[in-house]
Amino acid sequence: KAKFGDNTIGVIFPILSRNRFAVCLKGIAMGAKKIVLMLSYPSDEVGNHLVDLDLLDEKGINPWSDVLTESKYRELFGKSVHPFTKVDYIAYYKELITSAGCACEIILANDCRAILPYTPHVLYCDVHSRARTKRLLTAAGAKTLYGMDDLLTGPVDGSGYNEQFGLLGSNKATEDSVKLFPRDTQPVVDNIQKGILEATGKQVEVMVYGDGAFKDPVGKIWELADPVVSPAFTRGLDGVPNEVKLKYLADNDFAHLSGTALKEAVSQYIRSVDGDLTGKMASQGTTPRRLTDLIGSLSDLTSGSGDKGTPIV
Structure with a gap:
């Protein structure tokens, strides 16, 4: 309320999630008189679908240009529920807003500037595309413009806060x-590394991780709802792997070898690698993902937060 006053707020591009956004939306509605909620479609930015892409084709809808009202969406697609949670997020989010005593209007669009005919006062809620959204809305003349990373960057009445990511x-x-994304984590990983080195003489690398960056090939959902995989890590985890493609070496450079001789030749090649292999044929097919993204994704898939008997990492 301190940021938007009594103006109608355009809340755009939220993730469709009871865990990630519902409580935030409830709090936003408690501080507003009217919200125009603009959802991206056919899915949010991490792949939670409102409607199947093939249905858009069938109905002749162009998601890049067409702006749908709630009534038009219902006319075209009826009641649509999330394939996993079975939640109708349009109805659910509308109920959250109106139950807080706030008027609500819902539209669906993928151009952030589509909100401006409804209100120039905008809260953009996307995570990974937020810099572009801010740039486009600023250039288009938004009068009041904040992101989720602008909210709770400092304590409010003794609350927690995250000066870098806010509510993201x-x-x-x-x-x-809500519990916020962790802050002040660099001293934690540095002190753990230092303590283990002093106690054991072993140099270990330490990181804090949240969401991994795995994308489910069936549900098409990208798990990364956090702004980054790892907010803090020790220096040895900075960078990307510098790898060679074992199959390429075996089928090309050492195609004439087999068995122990092949193993020794490949091992010697790996030991002799010097410098950055980016662009070299021997590294083709080894996508250079950041170490923290790889390790964080593996750790999140292994540990997670569900009751599936997995270890605490």
Whole structure:
């Protein structure tokens, strides 16, 4: 309310998630008189679908240019529920807003500037595309413009805060509160590394991780709802792997070898690698992902937060 006053707020591009956004939306609605909620379609930015892409083709809808009202969406697609949670997010988010005593209008669009005919006062809620959204809305003349990373960057009445990410990466804690993305984590990983080195003489690398960056090939959902995979890590985890493609070496450079001789030749080649292999034929097919993204994704898939008997990492 301190940022938007009594103006109608355009809340755009939120993730469709009870865990990630519902409590935030409830809090936003409690501080507003009217919200125009603009959802991206056919899915949010991490792949939670409102409607199947093939249905858009069938109905002749162009998601890059067409702006749909709630009534037009219902006319075209009826009631549509999330394939995994079975939640109708349009109805669910509307109920959250109106139950807080706030008027609500819902539209669906993928151009952030489509909100401006409804209100020039905008809260953009996208995570990974937020810099572009801010740039486009600023150039288009938005009068009041904030992102989720502008909210709770400092304590409010003794609350927690995250000076870098604000509400980005927050999770539902209770029906009325959230836990924020971790902050002040660099001293934690540095001190763990230092303590283990002093106690054992071993140099270990340490990182804090949240969401991994895995994309489910069936549900098409990208798990990364956090702003980054790892907010803090020790220096040895900075960078990307410098790898060779074992199959390429075996089928080309050492195609004439087999068995022990092949193994020794490949091992010697790997030991002799010097410098950056980017662009070299021997590294083709080895996508240079950041170490923290790789390790964080593996760790999140292994540990997670569900009750599936996995270890605490």
